Amino acid sequence: MQCILMNKNIEVLTIEYDTATSVFTRIYEVKNINYAPYILNSFYIEDDINDTPFRTNLSEWFKGRGIPSWRDKLDLLLHRLNITAPYELLDKAFGLSLSDQYWLKPVGSNISYDDINFFDNDFDYAEFMEASLSTNSKIITKESSLKTPNNTTDGMLKKAWIIEDGTRYLLKGGYKNEVLQPFNEVLASEICKRLGFDHVEYTIDIYKDMVVSKCPCFITKDTEFITCYQIRNDMKRYNNVEDYEEYIKKLEENNIKNAREKVENMYILDYLIMNEDRHLNNFGVIRDVNTLKWIDVAPIFDNGQSLNIEYYDEDEVHISGSGRLFYEEKPFDEIIKVVKNLKRIDISKLDGVVEWFDDLLHKYQYLTKMSDNRINRLCILLNRQIDKLRELILKNS
Numbered sequence: 510m511q512c513i514l515m516n517k518n519i520e521v522l523t524i525e526y527d528t529a530t531s532v533f534t535r536i537y538e539v540k541n542i543n544y545a546p547y548i549l550n551s552f553y554i555e556d557d558i559n560d561t562p563f564r565t566n567l568s569e570w571f572k573g574r575g576i577p578s579w580r581d582k583l584d585l586l587l588h589r590l591n592i593t594a595p596y597e598l599l600d601k602a603f604g605l606s607l608s609d610q611y612w613l614k615p616v617g618s619n620i621s622y623d624d625i626n627f628f629d630n631d632f633d634y635a636e637f638m639e640a641s642l643s644t645n646s647k648i649i650t651k652e653s654s655l656k657t658p659n660n661t662t663d664g665m666l667k668k669a670w671i672i673e674d675g676t677r678y679l680l681k682g683g684y685k686n687e688v689l690q691p692f693n694e695v696l697a698s699e700i701c702k703r704l705g706f707d708h709v710e711y712t713i714d715i716y717k718d719m720v721v722s723k724c725p726c727f728i729t730k731d732t733e734f735i736t737c738y739q740i741r742n743d744m745k746r747y748n749n750v751e752d753y754e755e756y757i758k759k760l761e762e763n764n765i766k767n768a769r770e771k772v773e774n775m776y777i778l779d780y781l782i783m784n785e786d787r788h789l790n791n792f793g794v795i796r797d798v799n800t801l802k803w804i805d806v807a808p809i810f811d812n813g814q815s816l817n818i819e820y821y822d823e824d825e826v827h828i829s830g831s832g833r834l835f836y837e838e839k840p841f842d843e844i845i846k847v848v849k850n851l852k853r854i855d856i857s858k859l860d861g862v863v864e865w866f867d868d869l870l871h872k873y874q875y876l877t878k879m880s881d882n883r884i885n886r887l888c889i890l891l892n893r894q895i896d897k898l899r900e901l902i903l904k905n906s
């Protein structure tokens with residue numbers, strides 16, 4: 510299929526797309542290369558573009574928009590959607606997403622972005638939501654159920670975009686039978702709110718007796734989310750703390766205000782809740798798709814893989830996990846050292862947050878069946894991290 514890669518209303522490339530393999534087999538014309546997905550910047554060479562890594566990386570990028578092979582219970586989802594691989598979904602809704610504005614426009618068609626984008630146009634999410642989140646679901650029956658932004662979501666957790674009162678929300682379940690993740694998301698929001706960190710607001714929602722987290726879309730029709738993974742592609746790599754410094758430099762070069770402070774905030778949160786999942790697709794920046802200006806660091810999101818207790822006994826809580834700092838896995842006590850200014854944190858704002866979390870976990874115990882003992886240990890752990898941060902702040906002042 511000959512088509513045009515679009516970024517909202519701007520034509521980026523004219524290309525041949527092979528629907529059977531979801532590969533771009535030929536690039537016919539480069540129209541506005543600046544509007545191409547950010548990750549492709551470093552692959553672009555003006556000479557014969559077809560013989561460079563640009564074309565293969567374009568295919569990789571597009572395939573990467575699909576549901577990943579490591580999605581929890583992917584086999585069940587594919588069965589329920591009646592397809593054999595996630596990439597089959599990619600061209601069902603022009604490859605549109607709710608995290609950016611790229612899409613494929615068939616050559617010769619007069620489809621307009623306004624008519625098809627999922628920010629303005631409602632989509633039929635009920636069947637996909639059931640196929641994705643329910644333990645028991647039938648095979649979908651409506652073709653319209655495959656024309657949704659759910660075709661282009663990343664991440665390991667079962668999830669679904671839904672619409673409520675015109676707002677687009679992402680629902681996320683727990684990994685396998687774990688029930689803690691949605692609560693960690695809500696805890697992270699509460700901590701961020703109290704400390705004044707820019708964040709995505711997660712709440713608890715119940716879907717068929719299952720606790721899920723729910724957050725609004727942080728992208729608009731005029732913006733796109735660019736992950737740190739994409740940005741680091743044209744950065745020098747050190748495999749040590751210099752990667753972090755380079756990233757901040759890059760944000761500052763692109764005129765993001767208080768970049769260091771905002772990135773520090775994310776690592777402070779990760780320290781408090783011991784988040785093990787801060788890989789490079791779980792943070793990044795928001796860019797204006799019209800002007801290509803970097804607007805801001807993306808609000809903090811995806812904090813579910815936290816407070817992981819290996820096991821606990823009478824008098825100890827055992828932790829084995831570690832945090833992530835770019836290409837390294839490190840103890841949380843090491844990562845927090847990248848934060849230059851801890852004095853600005855008013856830790857008293859977290860007074861009562863442990864009790865608040867305790868209440869929250871108890872409130873949904875009738876659904877989660879989480880034991881009193883486990884709730885108690887989770888609260889001990891959270892309390893311990895808050896105390897440790899308080900001590901670090903004192904030492905720093």
Ligand SMILES: Nc1ncnc2c1ncn2[C@@H]1O[C@H](COP(=O)(O)OP(=O)(O)O)[C@@H](O)[C@H]1O
Binds near residue numbers: 663709724727728811
């Ligand atoms: N609120 C949101 N608005 C827009 N895009 C989002 C939002 N939340 C997540 N995303 C996008 O979806 C991807 C997967 O979501 P994430 O919360 O990271 O799920 P997982 O826990 O499975 O990794 C993110 O990497 C991001 O690109």
Ligand SMILES: [Mg+2]
Binds near residue numbers: 664665
């Ligand atoms: Mg994620």
